[in-house]
Amino acid sequence: MLHHVEIYVSDLDVTFEFWSKILARLGYRETAFWGEGFTLSNDRDAYLTFVKVSKKHESHRYHRSGVGLNHLAFKVPGRTLVDELRQFCVENGVPLLYDDRYPFANGDQNYYALYIEDPDRIKVEFVAAD
Numbered sequence: 001m002l003h004h005v006e007i008y009v010s011d012l013d014v015t016f017e018f019w020s021k022i023l024a025r026l027g028y029r030e031t032a033f034w035g036e037g038f039t040l041s042n043d044r045d046a047y048l049t050f051v052k053v054s055k056k057h058e059s060h061r062y063h064r065s066g067v068g069l070n071h072l073a074f075k076v077p078g079r080t081l082v083d084e085l086r087q088f089c090v091e092n093g094v095p096l097l098y099d100d101r102y103p104f105a106n107g108d109q110n111y112y113a114l115y116i117e118d119p120d121r122i123k124v125e126f127v128a129a130d
Contacts, residue, residue, distance in 0.1 A: 004047045006050075020038075028040040032049075071115075072124050113127040
């Protein structure tokens with residue numbers, strides 16, 4: 001079982017604004033905050049820690065098609081919540097991925113999911129558990 005994920009980010013304030021609001025809808029809350037980072041947790045699943053990238057490495061931009069993490073996927077309890085998350089993203093200007101094929105972007109009519117990008121262009125998926 002996954003314990004936690006730590007992600008280095010380019011702008012801590014923008015990242016906090018994005019992740020804290022969207023994950024609050026899944027029961028996550030801020031459980032730690034310090035000058036260079038913060039942690040979000042829901043007491044059930046792996047917690048997420050976000051840390052400001054050091055100046056030494058900030059020129060190395062992230063791309064999900066390169067070596068490393070492609071995306072984070074969150075299982076959510078039902079299609080209604082996936083739809084609510086999509087509406088939240090639309091209202092808040094969050095980039096939607098594959099929206100022309102929403103909610104069956106992977107081609108499987110039994111796989112109901114939303115795909116978005118975070119401020120550093122990390123792909124994030126929310127998939128209905130049912």
